[in-house]
Amino acid sequence: MTRENLMKGTTSQEDQWTVQNQCFRIYEIVYRLPPQAQSINFEVLRENHIEYLTESLKQLGRNFYVLDANRPWLCYWIIQSIALLGDCVDDKLENGLIDFLSRCQDQDGGYGGGPGQMPHLATTYAAVNALITVGGQNSLSSINREKLYNFLLRMKDASGGFRMHDGGEVDVRACYTAISVASVLNILDDRLIQNVGDYIVSCQTYEGGIAGEPCSEAHGGYTFCGLAAMVLINEADRLNLPELLNWVMFRQGIEGGFQGRTNKLVDGCYSFWQGAVAAIIQRLHVTVKKQLGLPDTFELDCSTESGNESSDDDGEEVSEGSSSPVDISEPTKGESLSTSAAMGLNNGYDFIKRPTGMKPLFNSMALQQYILLCTQEEAGFRDKPGKRRDHYHTCYVLSGLSVCQHCNKRDADSPPLSRDVMGPYSNLVEPVHPLHNIVLDKYYEAHMFFARA
Ligand SMILES: CC(C)=CCC/C(C)=C/CC/C(C)=C/COP(=O)(O)OP(=O)(O)O
Numbered sequence: 231m232t233r234e235n236l237m238k239g240t241t242s243q244e245d246q247w248t249v250q251n252q253c254f255r256i257y258e259i260v261y262r263l264p265p266q267a268q269s270i271n272f273e274v275l276r277e278n279h280i281e282y283l284t285e286s287l288k289q290l291g292r293n294f295y296v297l298d299a300n301r302p303w304l305c306y307w308i309i310q311s312i313a314l315l316g317d318c319v320d321d322k323l324e325n326g327l328i329d330f331l332s333r334c335q336d337q338d339g340g341y342g343g344g345p346g347q348m349p350h351l352a353t354t355y356a357a358v359n360a361l362i363t364v365g366g367q368n369s370l371s372s373i374n375r376e377k378l379y380n381f382l383l384r385m386k387d388a389s390g391g392f393r394m395h396d397g398g399e400v401d402v403r404a405c406y407t408a409i410s411v412a413s414v415l416n417i418l419d420d421r422l423i424q425n426v427g428d429y430i431v432s433c434q435t436y437e438g439g440i441a442g443e444p445c446s447e448a449h450g451g452y453t454f455c456g457l458a459a460m461v462l463i464n465e466a467d468r469l470n471l472p473e474l475l476n477w478v479m480f481r482q483g484i485e486g487g488f489q490g491r492t493n494k495l496v497d498g499c500y501s502f503w504q505g506a507v508a509a510i511i512q513r514l515h516v517t518v519k520k521q522l523g524l525p526d527t528f529e530l531d532c533s534t535e536s537g538n539e540s541s542d543d544d545g546e547e548v549s550e551g552s553s554s555p556v557d558i559s560e561p562t563k564g565e566s567l568s569t570s571a572a573m574g575l576n577n578g579y580d581f582i583k584r585p586t587g588m589k590p591l592f593n594s595m596a597l598q599q600y601i602l603l604c605t606q607e608e609a610g611f612r613d614k615p616g617k618r619r620d621h622y623h624t625c626y627v628l629s630g631l632s633v634c635q636h637c638n639k640r641d642a643d644s645p646p647l648s649r650d651v652m653g654p655y656s657n658l659v660e661p662v663h664p665l666h667n668i669v670l671d672k673y674y675e676a677h678m679f680f681a682r683a
């Protein structure tokens with residue numbers, strides 16, 4: 231199998247077996263685990279994962295002292311994983327979660343790593359995403375948006391970037407977490423946006439990916455943060471997208487998984503960080519074409535594999551009836567920012583409603599194989615064979631699986647074809663908003679709620 235075929239995603243049946251054998255060779259030889267012998271289980275062990283996650287949530291108040299400054303993250307990783315698996319928790323757990331996160335909310339805005347801890351942008355992002363994923367009036371209205379806005383402004387640095395916390399570091403993570411929460415809570419304005427694009431552009435490296443800070447090494451986590459933030463402020467056209475695309479495509483290894491940076495090992499969590507970068511660029515095809523100097527009329531292999539088809543409940547391919555005409559254009563910088571914020575427009579919402587105009591830019595089947603064969607445990611997911619499961623990897627592997635399963639569709643709201651889902655169609659997980667990593671239905675609920683708030 232050629233690398234070219236792997237990257238183009240044009241794997242024949244024979245190619246697919248080669249990828250599978252590669253996975254097994256990695257599984258057996260590199261990580262020295264017992265051979266998987268005959269049966270290949272491509273099934274998502276949904277019930278086991280849900281039980282592991284629900285039990286973990288119940289334990290949150292007791293056994294997680296070692297992650298004491300990260301408890302909103304644990305809430306988010308667990309509740310997001312459960313939502314991706316199409317489930318939810320009972321009222322008691324939900325109320326406990328809302329109550330706990332309310333106690334992490336600082337009196338001057340933002341969320342700390344635990345009750346009484348100083349507010350931090352990372353835990354603020356985690357808490358907001360978790361509360362949106364829980365959803366409902368009590369959860370959404372528990373977020374003090376006015377004070378959160380003041381906290382975000384206090385974290386704004388003279389460079390245009392954001393500081394993670396009072397006196398903390400300025401980096402691309404801080405820019406993303408600030409912009410993401412401001413956008414989803416509908417409090418994004420020109421003061422928050424000002425010069426943040428300059429900071430992020432200064433972090434794109436000679437390799438094409440984005441680093442955490444200027445002059446550092448490009449990395450998948452920061453590349454996701456930088457690109458998603460640039461889309462949310464409608465300045466993605468300031469990045470060199472063809473180089474970014476080239477960089478991310480070559481981060482997919484022969485094992486099927488993604489590495490975070492050049493010459494490092496693949497790791498399940500990059501299924502989301504890198505996979506989402508590729509999926510985001512699928513909706514930026516007009517800008518990619520422009521930056522490549524191609525005429526508007528040029529066909530950039532633009533049709534997604536699922537084209538205008540949709541699937542029925544069994545995943546069988548069926549023809550979609552007439553669909554309403556959609557505007558596939560990407561707004562230009564000039565027509566966005568100040569008007570966008572002032573008019574309460576939401577770039578994240580416009581973005582997800584825009585159809586994908588390009589095929590997936592990575593081999594989605596190979597990544598699903600890596601996820602199902604190499605990262606799935608009896609319950610929970612891990613980085614790679616030989617490592618232990620944890621909630622961070624469970625969340626980002628499942629989020630990456632969602633990106634894979636849904637990246638062939640033209641419209642975010644339609645179900646994928648069975649051929650795009652590795653294993654049985656019952657493996658299907660919920661679609662996510664690729665800019666926020668929130669399950670799409672929950673994102674829509676929050677969008678409606680905060681649009682009128
Ligand atoms: C929203 C938010 C807070 C995003 C965080 C994004 C993220 C995952 C950043 C990664 C940071 C980093 C340099 C990890 C390298 O770890 P390593 O050296 O152990 O891993 P590697 O060998 O795979 O590079």
Ligand SMILES: [Zn+2]
Nearest residue numbers: 497498499613
């Ligand atoms: Zn990882």
